[in-house]
Amino acid sequence: MSEAILKALEEKELFIIDADGTLYVGNTPTPKAREFLKLLDKMGKKHMIMTNNSSYSTYQHAARMSRILGYRVRRSGLLVSTNVAVKYIKDNGFKSVHALGVPAFKDELKRNGIKLSLNYPELVVIAFDKTLTYRKLSIITKLIMDGIPYIATHPDILCPVNAGYIPDIGAILAFVKTATGKEPQAIVGKPNRMMVDYALTIAGTGVERSVLFGDRLYTDIKMANEVGMTSVLVLTGETKNPNEGKYRPDFVINTFKDILTNWGSD
Numbered sequence: 001m002s003e004a005i006l007k008a009l010e011e012k013e014l015f016i017i018d019a020d021g022t023l024y025v026g027n028t029p030t031p032k033a034r035e036f037l038k039l040l041d042k043m044g045k046k047h048m049i050m051t052n053n054s055s056y057s058t059y060q061h062a063a064r065m066s067r068i069l070g071y072r073v074r075r076s077g078l079l080v081s082t083n084v085a086v087k088y089i090k091d092n093g094f095k096s097v098h099a100l101g102v103p104a105f106k107d108e109l110k111r112n113g114i115k116l117s118l119n120y121p122e123l124v125v126i127a128f129d130k131t132l133t134y135r136k137l138s139i140i141t142k143l144i145m146d147g148i149p150y151i152a153t154h155p156d157i158l159c160p161v162n163a164g165y166i167p168d169i170g171a172i173l174a175f176v177k178t179a180t181g182k183e184p185q186a187i188v189g190k191p192n193r194m195m196v197d198y199a200l201t202i203a204g205t206g207v208e209r210s211v212l213f214g215d216r217l218y219t220d221i222k223m224a225n226e227v228g229m230t231s232v233l234v235l236t237g238e239t240k241n242p243n244e245g246k247y248r249p250d251f252v253i254n255t256f257k258d259i260l261t262n263w264g265s266d
Helices: 003-010 033-042 058-069 081-091 103-111 134-145 169-180 193-203 217-227
Strands: 014-018 046-051 078-080 096-100 123-126 150-152 158-161 164-167 210-214 230-234 251-253
Touching: 003 251, 014 193, 033 058, 046 193, 058 078, 078 081, 078 193, 081 103, 081 123, 081 193, 096 103, 096 134, 123 134, 123 169, 134 150, 134 169, 150 169, 164 169, 193 210, 193 217, 210 217, 217 230
Parallel strands: 014 046, 014 210, 046 078, 096 123, 123 150, 210 230, 230 251
Antiparallel strands: 158 164
C-alpha cells in the first residue's frame, strides 16, 4: 500500500462507496468491509453507500445491507438510483409516470409524491424489475412507441449474486431500444454525474473533498473520472484487470484489508 493513497484518503471528508461487488457480493461481505465502515465512523469521515439497484426500496436496502455487513446502515446514508430518479421526475415537472419495476420500487415513488398512471402517463420509468413479464414489456413498448418519453434508473447489464450474475436493467433496456427504436431521455444512475451531484448536495461538500470506491470501470470509475473525483478500484467484484478499459482509477486495492493494514492504526 503506497503512502500516496493514505495521504489522499486523509484529506477526504466524503467517502462514496459502491455496494454490490465492493462492500459485498450477493449476501457475503467482502474482506474487512464492515471494519472499513467502522473505521470511517471512528475517524469522523462522512460516507454514503451507493447502489444502482432499484429492485429494493431504501428501507429494504438499509435492512439488507445491515444484515449482510453486520453494521447498521441508515437510510440517510444511502445513495440509490431511485433517489436520483425521483429528483429527475420532479425537477422536470412530470406529473405522472408509468413505472416498470418491483412493487417496492413503485411504493418508493409513491412515498416521494410521484403519481403512478397505467395508461396515461407523462413519462415511463424503467427500473430493475425481478418480476418482469412479457405483458409488462408489451405495455411500456406501446407507450413509448406512442410518443411517451422514458428514463431508466441505471444501465447495468449484470447484477452480481452469490452464484455469479443475473440479468440487470441493461438487458431490459436492450429489449426496449430494439422494439421501439428509441433511446431513453436519461439514465439517471451511475455513471451519470447526477448520482455524484445528488451525493455532494446531501453531504454538503465538493468533488475535491470526496473519494469514490467501486468495482466497475465502466460505471463507478467512469463516473469519478468524468467529474474529477478521486477514485479507488476494489478488485472484489466485476473488474479483475484494472487496465482492461479506457477508464483509469487513481488507486487500486485488492480488498479493504489493504487499507486497514496501514491506515487509522495509530
